[in-house]
Amino acid sequence: MKRVFDFLFSILLLLILSIPMIIIGLLIKATSRGSIIFWSDRVGVNNCLFKMPKYRTMEVNTPDVATHLLHTPENYYTPIGRLLRGSSLDELPQLWTILSGKMSFVGPRPALHNQNDLIQLRTNYGIQKIKPGLTGLAQINGRDELSTEEKVNLDKEYMINRTFMYDLRVIALTLIKSLRSEGITH
Numbered sequence: 001m002k003r004v005f006d007f008l009f010s011i012l013l014l015l016i017l018s019i020p021m022i023i024i025g026l027l028i029k030a031t032s033r034g035s036i037i038f039w040s041d042r043v044g045v046n047n048c049l050f051k052m053p054k055y056r057t058m059e060v061n062t063p064d065v066a067t068h069l070l071h072t073p074e075n076y077y078t079p080i081g082r083l084l085r086g087s088s089l090d091e092l093p094q095l096w097t098i099l100s101g102k103m104s105f106v107g108p109r110p111a112l113h114n115q116n117d118l119i120q121l122r123t124n125y126g127i128q129k130i131k132p133g134l135t136g137l138a139q140i141n142g143r144d145e146l147s148t149e150e151k152v153n154l155d156k157e158y159m160i161n162r163t164f165m166y167d168l169r170v171i172a173l174t175l176i177k178s179l180r181s182e183g184i185t186h
Contacts, residue, residue, distance in 0.1 A: 002104060010099040021092055024055055024084070032078040034060040037093055039083045042110035044117055050102045052110055054095035059083030066112055067142065071132050073074055088178045106167040107133030110154040121152040127159055135174040143177075 025036040038056040062076040084090040097103040110132035111118045137154035
């Protein structure tokens with residue numbers, strides 16, 4: 001049921017959001033050099049790497065690390081990058097990854113390929129067996145403000161309690177938190 005929901009809901013959202021997504025792409029192209037989409041190496045099911053698309057919010061020369069590890073991240077944002085991140089609009093291209101089956105709407109957020117501490121902790125608890133999600137418990141319980149250990153504890157909680165109704169609740173809470181830009185620090 002989860003895969004059917006992911007497939008149908010991603011198609012619906014892509015249809016509804018196609019015009020805004022095109023506009024965002026044009027704004028990125030008009031305000032900075034480089035590609036519209038940034039393909040990030042992420043860790044998926046069973047720790048296999050996959051390419052996850054996001055709207056590019058950082059300049060082309062930005063080091064390939066998590067934003068919170070940059071000394072001065074504000075120096076790397078494109079002119080509309082902070083707005084896209086603050087509103088979570090930079091995540092919209094991931095609808096294609098959900099449609100293709102590499103991600104789900106709800107699950108642990110896919111780790112960057114070089115977040116070894118997060119990958120190892122998730123592996124210790126078997127969390128790597130769950131398909132990564134566009135959103136998850138960490139996104140509705142503090143997001144960027146959480147430590148790696150806190151995120152993994154929330155991933156464990158999700159792994160134990162996941163049901164279709166639970167996923168719908170997480171999606172609803174994500175929409176509310178995103179509209180308020182809660183938990184986003186970078």
